[in-house]
Amino acid sequence: SERADTGPRHVGAEIGRLQRRGMSLAVKFSVFISLLILIISLLFGLVVIRLFKDKLKDEIIRSGYQQALMLRPLALGMHEKYKNWDPKAAGGKYQDPASSKILATIKEGDPRIKNIAVFATDSPTELPNGVLAVADADISGFSKAESAAKEEHLDVTTNARIWWGPVQNVDGRPESTLIFLMPLASQSENKHYAVAMLILSARQIDDEVQGLIRKIGLFGLLFVAAGIALSLGLASLVTSPINVLVRDMDIVARGDLEHETRPQTNDEIGLLAVAFNRMTKGIKTARENEREIDRMNSDVNILKEIHAKLMPEKLPQIPGFDIFTGYYCAREVGGDYYDFVPVDKDHLAFVIADVSGKGIPGSMYMGYTRTVLRMMAPENLSPADVLAKTNYHVARDIK
Numbered sequence: 001s002e003r004a005d006t007g008p009r010h011v012g013a014e015i016g017r018l019q020r021r022g023m024s025l026a027v028k029f030s031v032f033i034s035l036l037i038l039i040i041s042l043l044f045g046l047v048v049i050r051l052f053k054d055k056l057k058d059e060i061i062r063s064g065y066q067q068a069l070m071l072r073p074l075a076l077g078m079h080e081k082y083k084n085w086d087p088k089a090a091g092g093k094y095q096d097p098a099s100s101k102i103l104a105t106i107k108e109g110d111p112r113i114k115n116i117a118v119f120a121t122d123s124p125t126e127l128p129n130g131v132l133a134v135a136d137a138d139i140s141g142f143s144k145a146e147s148a149a150k151e152e153h154l155d156v157t158t159n160a161r162i163w164w165g166p167v168q169n170v171d172g173r174p175e176s177t178l179i180f181l182m183p184l185a186s187q188s189e190n191k192h193y194a195v196a197m198l199i200l201s202a203r204q205i206d207d208e209v210q211g212l213i214r215k216i217g218l219f220g221l222l223f224v225a226a227g228i229a230l231s232l233g234l235a236s237l238v239t240s241p242i243n244v245l246v247r248d249m250d251i252v253a254r255g256d257l258e259h260e261t262r263p264q265t266n267d268e269i270g271l272l273a274v275a276f277n278r279m280t281k282g283i284k285t286a287r288e289n290e291r292e293i294d295r296m297n298s299d300v301n302i303l304k305e306i307h308a309k310l311m312p313e314k315l316p317q318i319p320g321f322d323i324f325t326g327y328y329c330a331r332e333v334g335g336d337y338y339d340f341v342p343v344d345k346d347h348l349a350f351v352i353a354d355v356s357g358k359g360i361p362g363s364m365y366m367g368y369t370r371t372v373l374r375m376m377a378p379e380n381l382s383p384a385d386v387l388a389k390t391n392y393h394v395a396r397d398i399k
Contacts (some may be wrong), residue, residue: 335362
């Protein structure tokens with residue numbers, strides 16, 4: 001039943017009797033690839049958003065710059081009217097509703113224009129603040145814009161200054177804007193009699209960037225999902241041969257040394273499967289050799305006991321003689337032999353012999369020789385005759 005369980009299995013927490021601890025290799029592989037794809041997608045999205053935002057910003061800057069340049073002749077005309085204005089004749093405060101109406105018309109024609117204003121002073125300052133004309137009556141945004149914005153660009157030729165900064169909407173929320181300041185009448189580089197200011201909304205940049213972020217986010221999610229699916233597929237292809245090999249190892253580990261795994265691939269995993277089969281055969285051979293050695297050791301132990309039994313268990317007691325025996329075999333068993341053989345009631349034969357060779361053959365020769373000698377010795381007082389007869393029988397039966 002164990003050998004029949006060799007078909008492919010899905011990646012799971014258990015293979016045979018081996019239980020996996022922790023995440024599987026396929027999950028680790030897919031997590032790594034997914035994180036890699038996610039990081040690449042984030043970096044790619046950040047770069048694309050930054051480039052796209054900079055491109056939109058440059059386009060709006062160029063558009064606003066062109067609008068400021070086109071506004072310059074109109075603003076210069078307003079300033080000429082202001083210079084020719086007689087405060088005494090007009091009642092003290094300069095008013096030019098016609099110019100403000102023109103600026104309002106320009107503002108209505110372009111939804112990106114938040115406000116247009118022309119400022120002038122009687123003496124040159126860094127930023128004139130007397131209002132000549134304004135498209136929208138609320139001019140608080142100009143001061144707020146200038147105080148919150150940072151200078152973004154400076155055109156040396158026209159001395160136009162461009163800021164990027166937030167301006168509060170009607171609802172009080174800040175909105176990104178571009179503020180263009182165009183000097184009209186200058187005394188020096190930083191002293192002006194009149195300036196025209198144009199505030200453009202940069203909401204288009206924020207809206208399009210948000211839209212791009214959503215698209216990139218959706219694309220990133222789809223990309224990550226596809227990456228996870230692809231990584232799981234690749235991980236399954238990689239780990240499936242490993243799972244088969246692990247299952248086959250489990251079968252062999254439970255004692256079935258006849259079982260062999262089939263290499264699923266021709267790569268390193270397939271090479272590992274071939275090496276595993278060779279290892280299994282080696283283990284099988286080693287186990288057979290071990291069993292053979294155990295069997296031989298058992299036989300040797302039995303033969304050792306037999307050899308010991310063939311030696312005299314009791315020493316003869318002869319008045320006037322002290323008999324002592326010492327025997328140390330070079331191996332487990334050998335062909336050494338000593339014996340005490342009664343010849344008759346008055347004579348005792350002492351036998352000391354050594355068979356050429358060691359081990360089991362020597363022990364066998366010794367046992368056979370002992371039997372023959374014990375048959376020839378009784379009632380024969382001639383040691384030479386006993387040995388001659390013993391040699392005759394032993395030489396005839398054994399090489």
